Amino acid sequence: MARFGALFSAMWPFCISALRSGFRSRAVVLILLLGTLLVGVAVLAGSFSPRQPQTVTMDVGFSGIRFSLVLFAVFWVQELVGREVERRTVLYALAYPVSRGAYLLGRFLGVLGLLVVAAVALGGLLWLSVIFSAGEYTQGFPVQTGWPYWLTIAGLWADAAVVAAFTLWIASLSTVQMLPVALGALFAVAGKSLGAVLDYLERGADGDQELIGRYGSLLETIQYLLPDLSRLDWRTWPMYGVPVSDAAVFYGLLMGAGYVLLLLAMAVITFGRREFF
């Protein structure tokens, strides 16, 4: 227990400095800018809807928030770890009498904190625009703007956290500039697509047996390497009032947390063995 305390107090300054430099850079402006854009697109999409403008606004908004959070996660990890390694400024941080792991984990916590701020800000903006996008029209089936909405936002945050952990791992071993950003983005797309692909094959791939035969076993393997990030997407609840089961939420979070731990451990190991000269 004492060791955890020591690790945590070693991590803390790195976390705080990550948060500070996150806010000092144009991150906040960026969040607001992207948020406004996102809300604009969502409301525009909603205005196309003949019967459920609020649902469509919410739906497109969730997709936009997911996209933004993943983007932030990848860029902040690159900014706070990748760039420091690249410019060798990381050596100042590592000159402290703390482990390299503490530096890495502190930075990760900092990114998680920044993501919370971004999720709450973007979620709040979307929440307001959903409320106001109704106008005078009353939908046949109202959306839920209470805690199912915020649970969904939390799920999107968890999704971004997994992507951040993956990007951190890549940053811990990459010697190529921007590689963490590129692979992080690729990971986010692949992880999110996995659910739809598995679903398609499970339901018989529209009768395409050849497709199942060719990719079925490959995908069977991939789902134990790649997390199914679509399991952290619970939007059917606020949008259609179809509740997500406790098990789906719990195991979804468990899957995400396990994967984050795995990646963090791998990142700490590779970073600890890394030569900077």
Next chain:
Amino acid sequence: MGRRLPILPLLVMIVGGFVFLMGQSALKGVKRSRPKAEIEVALPIFVQVALAGGDRYLAANWSVIRALVTETARMAPEEYQVLGQVQKDASWLNPAHEDNYYIATAILPWEGQVEPTQVILGRATVVRFFDYQPPFYYAFNLLYFMGDAFGASEWLRRAAKELPDPDEQLTMENLAAGWLDRSQDLDMAARIVDAMAAQAKRKDFADYLRQRGQRLRDLAALRRAAKTYSEQHGRPPGSLHDLVNAGLIGKVPVDPFGAGFAIDSDGLPIFMSGLKK
């Protein structure tokens, strides 16, 4: 003494200006190629998901908006097939999408795309267990487009179960009984389209649906006139003008979609688009 003008850049400038003017004036006479098809391609589901960053809900919204902004009044029959595929894919990606089943019902079956509509409505019935409309439209399509009065009656009873009000349930169950001996009832079809128009938030879409309803009523009036004509003359009318000449209708109605009305080989008035070539 002024500096000498550099020869080469000046030359290039003159040549460039000349070439530009030549090209520009030549282009005036060249017709712009305009992609004719309103909705040309339906992408494979995987491509749609990947393009949406792995987000199946975003992919679904994209398809639905695509379907909504398509000018269906100007589409060729094979394009309706593509539209049907696009909407069917959207329903696979997000079966609960309210606009998707609603637009599909409003457009597709009337243009021969009954099968995709029924797939979309079938999926929506399962996921939207709280919504009576998907099974209701499913029932109507069975009756009107597929001539399956018995199946329609079954589905209508199923829809009745989703109605919250017991009185409405009873009304719909009565309707289900009545449907057993009705099919090809244009006036009923027009009433259903009008009811759909009344639900639309967007005025342009509501107007579009009302035009569709009017078209059906015009056709119904033509059929009644043709029936009277057959009774009076002992043979079916050869053209719509026979009906005008016989004084049964004032003039041939104008089709708001431009396709117009015709008389098939059995003397039955139909939409021009339904005429077999």
